[in-house]
Amino acid sequence: NAGVMQNPRHLVRRRGQEARLRCSPMKGHSHVYWYRQLPEEGLKFMVYLQKENIIDESGMPKERFSAEFPKEGPSILRIQQVVRGDSAAYFCASSPLTGLTEAFFGQGTRLTVV
């Protein structure tokens, strides 16, 4: 049973481009969470999704950021018109039930905006 898979591991984008980060949850997990780790900071909650539903997006910036978890395929975190301040590590976690007591994190995607 593979763990939570995130790709790409590293992503470089120029200012104004779009970034797409993918997260494949563990087999049997239907709950996905995205967290962001800014330099010198702890991880911060962004969004919680179940299949085809956004449950809680209270941690998402209001503009340029969106997330989805379709019926088939990975969860996608999309950042439009990236800016230097978006440079961070983005981590995805998944769990079989709601809550993070049994969650597993992926290795993260490190986004660098140049």
Next chain:
Amino acid sequence: AQSVTQLDSQVPVFEEAPVELRCNYSSSVSVYLFWYVQYPNQGLQLLLKYLSGSTLVESINGFEAEFNKSQTSFHLRKPSVHISDTAEYFCAVSNSGGSNYKLTFGKGTLLTVNP
């Protein structure tokens, strides 16, 4: 709102020495507590967690943490560290009720074990 304070950003120790990584939290509701470890160039791995019951929790690789409600602390300890324990350690807290998927993390403590 919740917050987590990891008092030491870096902790250098020699191999086989004991270590304590400090974590304090604030919350107006009951909490779950977690320690995660991040090895270089890897993702977060759950080290141990406190959900309820015994306030002393242990991991399979010799770490332990004790939940102290009166001091709002959840310090991580190991009596004898190895080189392979070099990593960043994150303390985290969530509500024990609804919204327990929202972890609040500390800024991390970089443990460096030297020979």
